[in-house]
Amino acid sequence: MTHFSFELTHRDAGSLARRGVFVTPHGPVQTPGFMPVGTQGTVKGVTIDQVAATGAHMILGNTYHLALRPGHETVRKLGGLHGMTRWEGPILTDSGGFQVFSLDAINHVDEEAATFRSHLDGSIVRLTPEHSIEIQESLGSDVAMVLDHVVALPAEKDIVQDAMERSIRWARRCLESATRDDQAKFAIVQGGLDVELRIQCARELAAMDFEGFAVGGLSVGEPPTEMYRITEATTPELPENKPRYLMGVGTPVDLIESVARGIDLFDCVMPTRNGRNGLAFTDSGSIKLRNAVHREDTSPLQESCPCIACRHSRGYLRHLFHAKEMLGPILLSIHNLTYYQQVMAETRAAIEQNRFNQYVAEKKQGWGIDA
Amino acid sequence: MTHFSFELTHRDAGSLARRGVFVTPHGPVQTPGFMPVGTQGTVKGVTIDQVAATGAHMILGNTYHLALRPGHETVRKLGGLHGMTRWEGPILTDSGGFQVFSLDAINHVDEEAATFRSHLDGSIVRLTPEHSIEIQESLGSDVAMVLDHVVALPAEKDIVQDAMERSIRWARRCLESATRDDQAKFAIVQGGLDVELRIQCARELAAMDFEGFAVGGLSVGEPPTEMYRITEATTPELPENKPRYLMGVGTPVDLIESVARGIDLFDCVMPTRNGRNGLAFTDSGSIKLRNAVHREDTSPLQESCPCIACRHSRGYLRHLFHAKEMLGPILLSIHNLTYYQQVMAETRAAIEQNRFNQYVAEKKQGWGIDA
Numbered sequence: 001m002t003h004f005s006f007e008l009t010h011r012d013a014g015s016l017a018r019r020g021v022f023v024t025p026h027g028p029v030q031t032p033g034f035m036p037v038g039t040q041g042t043v044k045g046v047t048i049d050q051v052a053a054t055g056a057h058m059i060l061g062n063t064y065h066l067a068l069r070p071g072h073e074t075v076r077k078l079g080g081l082h083g084m085t086r087w088e089g090p091i092l093t094d095s096g097g098f099q100v101f102s103l104d105a106i107n108h109v110d111e112e113a114a115t116f117r118s119h120l121d122g123s124i125v126r127l128t129p130e131h132s133i134e135i136q137e138s139l140g141s142d143v144a145m146v147l148d149h150v151v152a153l154p155a156e157k158d159i160v161q162d163a164m165e166r167s168i169r170w171a172r173r174c175l176e177s178a179t180r181d182d183q184a185k186f187a188i189v190q191g192g193l194d195v196e197l198r199i200q201c202a203r204e205l206a207a208m209d210f211e212g213f214a215v216g217g218l219s220v221g222e223p224p225t226e227m228y229r230i231t232e233a234t235t236p237e238l239p240e241n242k243p244r245y246l247m248g249v250g251t252p253v254d255l256i257e258s259v260a261r262g263i264d265l266f267d268c269v270m271p272t273r274n275g276r277n278g279l280a281f282t283d284s285g286s287i288k289l290r291n292a293v294h295r296e297d298t299s300p301l302q303e304s305c306p307c308i309a310c311r312h313s314r315g316y317l318r319h320l321f322h323a324k325e326m327l328g329p330i331l332l333s334i335h336n337l338t339y340y341q342q343v344m345a346e347t348r349a350a351i352e353q354n355r356f357n358q359y360v361a362e363k364k365q366g367w368g369i370d371a
Numbered sequence: 372m373t374h375f376s377f378e379l380t381h382r383d384a385g386s387l388a389r390r391g392v393f394v395t396p397h398g399p400v401q402t403p404g405f406m407p408v409g410t411q412g413t414v415k416g417v418t419i420d421q422v423a424a425t426g427a428h429m430i431l432g433n434t435y436h437l438a439l440r441p442g443h444e445t446v447r448k449l450g451g452l453h454g455m456t457r458w459e460g461p462i463l464t465d466s467g468g469f470q471v472f473s474l475d476a477i478n479h480v481d482e483e484a485a486t487f488r489s490h491l492d493g494s495i496v497r498l499t500p501e502h503s504i505e506i507q508e509s510l511g512s513d514v515a516m517v518l519d520h521v522v523a524l525p526a527e528k529d530i531v532q533d534a535m536e537r538s539i540r541w542a543r544r545c546l547e548s549a550t551r552d553d554q555a556k557f558a559i560v561q562g563g564l565d566v567e568l569r570i571q572c573a574r575e576l577a578a579m580d581f582e583g584f585a586v587g588g589l590s591v592g593e594p595p596t597e598m599y600r601i602t603e604a605t606t607p608e609l610p611e612n613k614p615r616y617l618m619g620v621g622t623p624v625d626l627i628e629s630v631a632r633g634i635d636l637f638d639c640v641m642p643t644r645n646g647r648n649g650l651a652f653t654d655s656g657s658i659k660l661r662n663a664v665h666r667e668d669t670s671p672l673q674e675s676c677p678c679i680a681c682r683h684s685r686g687y688l689r690h691l692f693h694a695k696e697m698l699g700p701i702l703l704s705i706h707n708l709t710y711y712q713q714v715m716a717e718t719r720a721a722i723e724q725n726r727f728n729q730y731v732a733e734k735k736q737g738w739g740i741d742a
Contacts, residue, residue, distance in 0.1 A: 041690060045697040047679055070666070070690040077667045084687040296448045308418055316455040319412060319441040326416040326697060
């Protein structure tokens with residue numbers, strides 16, 4: 001496999017944090033790295049030039065949404081996700097497993113497929129591991145995720161184990177059905193909050209020929225400490241020389257706590273979703289822009305932030321939200337995405353300088369989070 | 372008055388079209404020119420860098436909206452409209468007269484003031500000519516419009532005449548109450564669809580010391596031919612050496628037909644409002660992006676258009692509208708604003724080359740409009 005490589009360039013002396021470069025057909029991804037989410041073929045409210053300007057190396061698209069609308073055949077005819085979006089860097093696509101779980105559609109999982117109702121027109125859709133890969137090959141992403149069976153937590157151990165074991169069988173079917181060697185396949189470790197199941201799943205997947213490994217089924221409502229516990233039990237079981245991706249995570253502190261536990265890649269809707277709702281991330285914690293205290297505040301969201309939102313005053317940004325102007329959500333999405341990329345860039349620098357634990361302590365102090 | 376100047380650099384040989392430069396404290400405006408509308412302190416859905424990239428020289432803000440929210444005192448404390456928006460070029464502010472008329476609020480006009488209910492909280496607001504200027508001085512625009520009395524058409528001649536005469540008296544009060552010499556005052560010609568009243572109004576206003584003159588109270592539902600008739604009757608009565616601004620106009624053909632009748636400046640919400648609704652302007656007429664015919668169309672909205680929307684396919688843009696993604700309205704707003712600026716740039720070049728009538732004929736042919 002010459003299209004992909006992952007090189008660990010530095011390990012932090014005081015934690016499991018790793019500094020690396022994941023190379024794809026559309027260029028390198030510096031890790032640890034954060035992927036903005038482009039569910040329906042666009043990072044919500046942000047032009048593709050603006051996404052690049054935030055410092056993002058890789059973005060994410062969703063198989064489930066794009067297969068339903070505009071349809072993966074249409075995406076293919078429009079040049080794939082790269083041709084449609086004009087994003088020139090790497091793209092990762094989720095498999096659809098999480099959306100089937102999270103969209104709360106009437107759904108049913110058997111050994112062959114996940115069956116669910118479309119949230120658009122109520123029609124019945126059957127998604128097999130093979131079909132998920134076929135869709136992702138049409139989308140043309142650099143990284144395809146395997147279809148997994150995600151269960152709601154808490155759940156009985158036998159339910160979690162059954163879904164985990166099915167996820168392993170489905171992962172193998174994904175690997176066997178794939179036809180593009182310019183598309184990496186990442187496996188997904190399941191097993192709920194059960195360390196024993198997580199380790200078993202990680203070991204079985206690690207024995208297969210995947211270019212990367214994800215930790216899935218977390219960030220679904222459990223306390224962060226539980227997520228950290230499962231993450232730090234799982235990463236030691238994964239190959240050292242492959243990237244590790246914690247799916248759907250998270251807050252800024254979740255990111256750096258997970259980097260400290262050996263994670264390389266993240267994605268989350270939080271910067272854009274919170275941005276659309278008027279919440280900005282800063283080194284002093286989050287700011288609710290709608291609050292009256294910002295009414296005549298001439299200071300930017302964050303001093304020294306290079307984003308275009310920070311050329312404006314908090315007072316102006318507050319006005320945009322109160323006046324229901326699109327520019328408010330646009331600017332705060334850009335700021336939050338930029339902030340996440342800045343945290344990742346600082347994280348990479350701190351690892352290279354063997355001061356990652358100190359960096360984590362400093363950030364948490366700024367955010368007002370007890371160590 | 373050294374802050375402002377207007378130089379006519381060329382007159383078209385075959386029409387009343389003029390090529391000029393209007394100089395303001397925030398730089399020059401090449402005329403004929405089109406001003407994007409930033410009603411509430413933002414061109415809807417477009418960052419200020421993107422507005423500049425469309426080729427716009429001057430933007431517009433609304434006294435009525437900004438006085439109600441966030442309040443002109445707040446705007447002033449946040450650095451005025453320039454400080455809030457970070458727009459570095461000239462800004463023109465409307466006086467509030469048209470909004471009082473168009474928002475259909477319960478309103479009452481007497482000699483002293485226009486009285487109306489706020490569309491935000493129902494409170495009673497009294498707007499005098501002096502207060503309108505005071506607000507605009509707080510907003511810090513380069514050009515303030517006088518408060519005028521706009522009436523719905525059709526109307527009895529005595530009603531139109533009464534409002535026109537009051538508009539002249541209010542224009543004088545605006546001029547007399549103004550305190551900033553770095554803010555130009557533009558008068559507004561009223562008189563409905565009555566040529567005699569329009570000429571009388573234009574002559575009386577032309578005798579006063581305004582830096583520019585607007586034709587107001589048009590584009591309120593009358594046929595375009597009526598608007599053209601009134602425009603061409605009015606412009607000859609206005610000073611040659613001052614810019615002429617046709618308020619709230621219009622479609623691309625309205626712009627060039629009005630340039631042919633001696634107009635220099637325009638503003639209109641049409642490029643952004645239509646863009647948000649999925650309608651794109653092109654040299655072949657307007658395109659409804661939602662239509663099924665665009666589903667798998669890999670061509671851009673317009674070949675050779677330099678805007679960022681035209682880096683994408685029509686198929687992708689259609690998808691964004693069907694998926695209710697903000698990026699659809701954003702990109703089409705940018706395209707339409709760019710298209711309007713391109714028409715104005717072509718207009719200026721055609722005037723300089725004495726081929727403006729030919730240019731108008733070519734554009735109308737492309738748009739499918741009979742000559």
